[in-house]
Amino acid sequence: MDALADLLDGPRARGAFVMRSLLDPPWSLRIADQAPLAMVVVTRGSAWIVPDDAEPTRLEAGAVAILRGPDAYTVADDPDTAPQAIVHPGQTTTTPDGELLCETWDLDVRSWGTNPDGATALLTGTYEVAGTVSERLLRALPPLAVLDGHEVDERLLGLLVDESGRDAPGQSALLDRLLDLLTIAALRAWFARERAPRWYHAYADPMVGQALRLLEHNPATDWTVADLAAAVGVSRAALARRFTDLVGEPPIAYLTEWRLARAADLLRGTDATVESIARQVGYGTAFSLGAAFKRRYGISPGAHRRGTSPINGDEQPIAEADVDTAG
Incomplete structure (x- = not known):
């Protein structure tokens, strides 16, 4: 096993958080869940990733973002849109004033947001627990890595999107494995670039x-x-x-x-x-x-x-x- 194969063997989701966000502008989500690793896929529309200490990055439809925690960041329709929701550790969601939003924004199975037919649709997969991802993998990644849609197998993306909306026996385990596959595919594509470690x-x-x-x-x-x-x-x-x-x-x-x-x-x-x-x-x-x-x-x-x-x-x-x- 070489170092890359060993690193890619690291993601092992156990009850990972998988959610679809369906939103109409203006919208802005402050992610402060302290998760070690997250994947954000723009399945419709566009979005901005706004780190606290780096320039905003625009994501078009099909883009895949790999985010290394635990630092907080914002996902929004525009970098200047003020956060409307804050995602805390444990995926508890509140308004900036502390009002719980979990039920208010609930739309369907593993779906939430402001409009079921919203102009923007995001799929988020989050590894919430340190240890489900290799520390060496996290140290090898930048805080944000972005891939175009064509760099990751669209079949994996489509399958995870489809399965995220279902509620069947064993669904959590199935989503864990699908998230692992998507994460590994995205990491492999990113490591193939010139930005990979020396x-x-x-x-x-x-x-x-x-x-x-x-x-x-x-x-x-x-x-x-x-x-x-x-x-x-x-x-x-x-x-x-x-x-x-x-x-x-x-x-x-x-x-x-x-x-x-x-x-x-x-x-x-x-x-x-x-x-x-x-x-x-x-x-x-x-x-x-x-x-x-x-x-x-x-x-x-x-x-x-x-x-x-x-x-x-x-x-x-x-x-x-x-x-x-x-x-």
């Missing part, structure tokens, strides 16, 4: 691509740059230089990040003991994994498993000690 394109390089796969498939190996270069069949200096140029960091620094990120996902996604996970990712003991994990993320493996604090990969750089002990 390591994505490094896989096409014969030298660096082979080195990346060796590291990712064998994180428990006690790698050194010399060992890795020998396995690839090049000199140590040549590998170190080209790997850093294409990936953006030296081989052992990348390995450290990969090991700790894998540990983070295994802690949330499996029942394996910390000791077992430590051995799987190349740390000899739970203690050594715990020390490196806390230096990198600021919390212990146990706290991460319990979900007491989200990991933010931008808060702390890789500590030098982590790099020194990784191999």
